[in-house]
Amino acid sequence: TLASVLEKKRLPDGSAWPMPVLLQLPQKHPSPGRSVLTCSPGETVALSYQQKIKALLTVEESFNFELDKLAQGWFGTAIQEHPGVARLFEGSTSFIAGKVMLLEEALSERQPFELDPIQARQVFEHRRWQRVVGFHTRNVPHRAHEYLQFTALAEQQCDGIFIHPVTGPKKTGDFSGEINLRAYDLLIDEVYPPNSAVLGSFLSYPRYAGPREAVFTAICRQNFGCSHFIVGRDHTGVGEFYSPDDSKRLFEEIGDLGIKPVFFEEVYYCRRCQDHVQSCDHGAEDIQRISGSHAREMFGQGEAPPDWYMREQVSQLILSELSQETEVFSS
Structure with missing residues (x-):
């Protein structure tokens, strides 16, 4: 799917979709004493907002993707003066995907x-x-x-x-x-x-x-x-x-x-x-x-x-x- 979006600007079924929507894993594990965060298919991951769990994601796919290649295909540049590229390079080369179950809406002052x-x-x-x-x-x-x-x-x-x-x-x-x-x-x-x-x-x-x-x-x-x-x-x-x-x-x-x-x-x-x-x-x-x-x-x-x-x-x-x-x- 990601390759199709980057190369053809479409999903595999042919629907127009020019920009990837990705869940990128952080470079470091959020828990002290653990260096790398990894997720495998079948695992359940908690998604939080303002330190409160709002949803659960059942991992169906985990993959790695070279950030230079991703940035070039997505933004047309890998120069980190570009704010989108800079944000991308703050994360790791690991990504996960799966079905999300919403537990509570993340409401705000807006x-x-x-x-x-x-x-x-x-x-x-x-x-x-x-x-x-x-x-x-x-x-x-x-x-x-x-x-x-x-x-x-x-x-x-x-x-x-x-x-x-x-x-x-x-x-x-x-x-x-x-x-x-x-x-x-x-x-x-x-x-x-x-x-x-x-x-x-x-x-x-x-x-x-x-x-x-x-x-x-x-x-x-x-x-x-x-x-x-x-x-x-x-x-x-x-x-x-x-x-x-x-x-x-x-x-x-x-x-x-x-x-x-x-x-x-x-x-x-x-x-x-x-x-x-x-x-x-x-x-x-x-x-x-x-x-x-x-x-x-x-x-x-x-x-x-x-x-x-x-x-x-x-x-x-x-x-x-x-x-x-x-x-x-x-x-």
């Missing part, structure tokens, strides 16, 4: 937003939404995000937007899942038109795997009931590891996923147009670029981004949380 696919579909049905556009993000909302969401909503004639920030562990310096949810909850309540958006917490974590992860996140949103999915330039990428058009090419290569990708070029603010656009006739001197990384830098210096960059409600929320030493950035 519980009001933790919709599972069945619940999300019920919410859409209750709102009489048949055409829903999904939006994946790991950043707090800025004006370019708003442009993407409402342009897709209008041009694709959708009934609503499912805003689904990823809230699992992120690389150091990224906005925390909690602040993302609070910022979007504020925006939907105070700014967005009534009945235009639903907010949910996506209980996963970013792999920063570029085009493979872009397709993977679209498949996930199809499972949640979305008919359309927004794909920005360099979607789910990091640094300079992927070309801005890599995701679009992979969507085209894989074909029909049961959800329609909605592609966008870079969105920027034009001072002459006094608006957010993907393209215009004005020169480079009028272009004001928008990025989550730049926003993080400004907040780190105690500065609020200008209104064309981010709404005041959101920037003031973040600055207020920073002043109270609340965890705004992942560490």
Whole structure:
């Protein structure tokens, strides 16, 4: 299965599946005095969250895989400056797989937003939404995000937007899942038109795997009931590891996923147009670029981004949380 996913971006039955989901064993045994953790088929392994056992896994398969080869196939690089590669190399070369029996759900402070696919579909049905556009993000909302969401909503004639920030562990310096949810909850309540958006917490974590992860996140949103999915330039990428058009090419290569990708070029603010656009006739001197990384830098210096960059409600929320030493950035 793993070889098929890495080489063909599909499961052995032919279903599109571009990114592996693996249970990697740690390099060291968690118990003192034992150096290596091994698991054999037939054994039962306890899966814990915050030091509480939440599920049991019956091991059906255990295998080893060379991490350099896995990283190259998954991320297109084995350089550990890539955060996904770095996370991979923190573990061992050993992996296990099997059936999981859930004992207790791992609930968190994000519980009001933790919709599972069945619940999300019920919410859409209750709102009489048949055409829903999904939006994946790991950043707090800025004006370019708003442009993407409402342009897709209008041009694709959708009934609503499912805003689904990823809230699992992120690389150091990224906005925390909690602040993302609070910022979007504020925006939907105070700014967005009534009945235009639903907010949910996506209980996963970013792999920063570029085009493979872009397709993977679209498949996930199809499972949640979305008919359309927004794909920005360099979607789910990091640094300079992927070309801005890599995701679009992979969507085209894989074909029909049961959800329609909605592609966008870079969105920027034009001072002459006094608006957010993907393209215009004005020169480079009028272009004001928008990025989550730049926003993080400004907040780190105690500065609020200008209104064309981010709404005041959101920037003031973040600055207020920073002043109270609340965890705004992942560490």
